Amino acid sequence: MMKLEGKTAFVTGAGSGLGAAISRAFAREGARVFVSDIDEKTAQAVAAECSAFTPGAVAGVCDVSDSASVDRAFARFDDTLGSIDILVNNAGIVHRDADYVTRVNSTGLAQAGELMSGSPVSTHWEVIENTTDAQFDKMFKIHMYGTFYCTRAALRRMRPAGNGGRIINIGSIMGSASLAGAPDYCAAKGAILAFTRATAREAASYDVLVNAIAPGFIETPLLDDISPETRGLFALQTPLGRLGRPDEVAGVAVFLAGPDSTFMTGQVVSPNGGIHMSQ
Numbered sequence: 001m002m003k004l005e006g007k008t009a010f011v012t013g014a015g016s017g018l019g020a021a022i023s024r025a026f027a028r029e030g031a032r033v034f035v036s037d038i039d040e041k042t043a044q045a046v047a048a049e050c051s052a053f054t055p056g057a058v059a060g061v062c063d064v065s066d067s068a069s070v071d072r073a074f075a076r077f078d079d080t081l082g083s084i085d086i087l088v089n090n091a092g093i094v095h096r097d098a099d100y101v102t103r104v105n106s107t108g109l110a111q112a113g114e115l116m117s118g119s120p121v122s123t124h125w126e127v128i129e130n131t132t133d134a135q136f137d138k139m140f141k142i143h144m145y146g147t148f149y150c151t152r153a154a155l156r157r158m159r160p161a162g163n164g165g166r167i168i169n170i171g172s173i174m175g176s177a178s179l180a181g182a183p184d185y186c187a188a189k190g191a192i193l194a195f196t197r198a199t200a201r202e203a204a205s206y207d208v209l210v211n212a213i214a215p216g217f218i219e220t221p222l223l224d225d226i227s228p229e230t231r232g233l234f235a236l237q238t239p240l241g242r243l244g245r246p247d248e249v250a251g252v253a254v255f256l257a258g259p260d261s262t263f264m265t266g267q268v269v270s271p272n273g274g275i276h277m278s279q
């Protein structure tokens with residue numbers, strides 16, 4: 001028996017990376033997946049792959065930072081897949097501005113060099129000092145507001161339907177370990193972990209289980225701007241000695257969506273290769 005047979009799932013940011021891997025893994029386990037993304041073309045490609053495993057996958061445009069777009073996507077879900085069993089709040093970004101990327105790639109290496117040569121650290125991150133209002137707003141709009149808009153839409157359906165449900169929020173080790181170089185990302189992911197616990201308490205009475213996955217560094221297009229040297233530093237800090245693969249996160253999502261996690265709610269599961277050991 002497949003683990004998600006007969007279930008329906010709404011996955012955000014599902015046109016790439018972790019969202020695509022989670023969508024495929026759900027479809028492999030028998031779920032009909034609503035593959036949503038701000039980029040319709042990539043959503044369509046992933047939905048086609050999902051339908052090859054379990055017919056009935058649907059591709060939909062959904063900009064999670066816009067509540068009207070989220071509401072339209074959920075209305076489309078109602079019309080195409082009917083009742084919702086699983087929501088995965090996965091859509092996310094890192095800053096791609098050239099100045100930002102250069103600062104992140106150069107500062108960590110410079111500090112590592114200074115420390116290894118026994119000098120005092122004289123290169124400083126200065127990321128918060130240089131973060132603009134617009135960058136900070138964008139980070140929170142996509143990660144935290146997006147998670148709120150989609151959770152609200154899902155609970156409005158799951159509670160009256162009376163069939164329980166699962167919500168899986170994609171956090172990050174950055175939400176608790178707060179590694180240097182991405183302060184607004186760390187804050188947004190930390191907020192998602194707190195919101196996960198609050199939602200878990202609120203929805204427990206009607207059997208909606210809410211958990212988070214906090215991955216370490218995973219090979220997806222999100223890390224495209226990270227230099228090979230910085231990737232090397234990530235691998236060096238990871239006891240398993242490498243970055244993770246998207247399917248190593250998707251397996252955790254199947255566990256949290258399926259029949260093997262019925263006594264778990266408000267928890268954070270962290271596939272991270274050992275880089276952070278105190279979730």
Ligand SMILES: NC(=O)c1ccc[n+]([C@@H]2O[C@H](COP(=O)([O-])OP(=O)(O)OC[C@H]3O[C@@H](n4cnc5c(N)ncnc54)[C@H](O)[C@@H]3O)[C@@H](O)[C@H]2O)c1
Pocket residue numbers: 012013014015016017018019036037038039042062063064065090091092093142170171172173214215216217218219220221222223
């Ligand atoms: N890759 C990692 O190392 C890593 C580690 C920890 C957490 N995460 C988190 O995992 C999630 C997925 O990231 P990924 O690594 O697969 O990245 P990715 O760039 O491969 O995929 C992100 C997807 O989100 C979509 N997206 C961006 N803005 C959107 C919006 N406003 N509305 C809807 N969709 C939008 C993109 O189009 C893309 O398809 C993110 O929340 C990210 O923060 C990633």
